[in-house]
Amino acid sequence: MPAFLITGGAGFIGSHLAEALLGLGHRVLILDDLSTGSVHNIAGFRRHPRLEFVPESVLATRALAEMADAADIIFHLAASVGVLNIVHSPVATIENNVAGTEAVLRAASHKKKKVILASTSEVYGKSNHAPFREDGDLVFGATTKARWSYAASKVIDEFLALAYWRERKVPTVIVRLFNTIGPRQTGRYGMVVPRFLCQALSGRNLTVYGTGRQTRCFTYVSDVVEWLLRLAGSDQAVGEIFNLGNPEEVTIEDLARRVIAITGAAVGIDYVPYDQAYETGFEDMERRVPDISKVASLTGYRPQVPLDEALRRTRDWLVAERIAEGTEEFRYGQGQSRAC
Numbered sequence: 001m002p003a004f005l006i007t008g009g010a011g012f013i014g015s016h017l018a019e020a021l022l023g024l025g026h027r028v029l030i031l032d033d034l035s036t037g038s039v040h041n042i043a044g045f046r047r048h049p050r051l052e053f054v055p056e057s058v059l060a061t062r063a064l065a066e067m068a069d070a071a072d073i074i075f076h077l078a079a080s081v082g083v084l085n086i087v088h089s090p091v092a093t094i095e096n097n098v099a100g101t102e103a104v105l106r107a108a109s110h111k112k113k114k115v116i117l118a119s120t121s122e123v124y125g126k127s128n129h130a131p132f133r134e135d136g137d138l139v140f141g142a143t144t145k146a147r148w149s150y151a152a153s154k155v156i157d158e159f160l161a162l163a164y165w166r167e168r169k170v171p172t173v174i175v176r177l178f179n180t181i182g183p184r185q186t187g188r189y190g191m192v193v194p195r196f197l198c199q200a201l202s203g204r205n206l207t208v209y210g211t212g213r214q215t216r217c218f219t220y221v222s223d224v225v226e227w228l229l230r231l232a233g234s235d236q237a238v239g240e241i242f243n244l245g246n247p248e249e250v251t252i253e254d255l256a257r258r259v260i261a262i263t264g265a266a267v268g269i270d271y272v273p274y275d276q277a278y279e280t281g282f283e284d285m286e287r288r289v290p291d292i293s294k295v296a297s298l299t300g301y302r303p304q305v306p307l308d309e310a311l312r313r314t315r316d317w318l319v320a321e322r323i324a325e326g327t328e329e330f331r332y333g334q335g336q337s338r339a340c
Helices: 012-023 039-045 061-070 083-088 090-109 146-168 192-201 221-232 252-263 293-299 307-325
Strands: 003-007 027-031 051-054 073-076 114-120 172-177 206-209 215-217 241-244 249-251 269-272
Touching: 003 012, 003 061, 012 027, 012 039, 012 221, 027 061, 039 051, 051 061, 061 090, 073 090, 073 221, 083 090, 083 146, 090 114, 090 146, 114 146, 114 221, 146 172, 172 221, 192 206, 192 252, 192 307, 206 252, 215 252, 221 241, 221 293, 241 293, 249 252, 252 269, 252 307
Parallel strands: 003 027, 003 073, 027 051, 073 114, 114 172, 172 241, 206 269
Antiparallel strands: 215 249
16 A cells, blocks of 8 residues: 655644545555654544654654665645744754755665645745746745744755655646634744634634734645545656645635624724734735646646635534633633633
8 A cells, every 4th residue: 555754744734635635545654753743733534554753853864764775655734834934943943954955865766755845925025926936036025034943944855855856857746725724733932823713712802923914825735635535646746836725715804703703702802013912013915816727737626615615614623622622712812712
């Protein structure tokens, strides 16, 4: 049976991907140091006979080499994520992302294993040519802005992956993930949907950073997983870059209103300047909208879960988590709920 290695497999997207692969009858290897992932994410299938979990970093050379050799295809999802991590830990962000990807590609190169590399919509930077196409120009801010270090590190990852394909014939596929949401996503690192839901369900005003007029597109995790599975099985995808996202565009202000409506919470909205939320001179992307014609054409798949339904499903999971933990409310800081 085929074996799949997922780096970062105990994370939000990785755990859903692992669960789907097991459901299809495959063998799954997870390499995750749990720096942002959690054993709780894979608890429902942790003892599955076709799952092997190694709690190590991708920089653990021996563990990575052994698991890469045992796998037929590698999904490289391990990375430093979240705006808060990026702003407060730029050194770790750059080192983890670039060195981690280099290690995975080097391990894959020995036996020419296919690698599906998770990149990000952040690479489009300050481009104003939305919807973004994969062959469009990338526009970053100054290197004095730590906010752009994540995007820059992922661009290096992309260059590395394409170089390994062109020069060393390692089959690589790059996916640029737009905002993905759903069960198991935590709000601890700045992800807006779980943060809004946790605030609403705990009776707190939702905090919108900036004016709230910036727009984003949110994709339910099952749609992303379906794309990943189809791209992994496509020879035509090799050497290519694909946007993975739901083109349904929404302002962050309207997103907050939708969360309030879906939760029925009697709360308001507080607007927090970027300088206060992150760092002085913080720069944001005003629009982040994917052109998905390329991936839709190749895979024959488009997102199936609209935003409001994705929010409802995530809300239901958060409520179930609160009940399971026996918490009276979603807490912040020390001892907070896993989900928040």
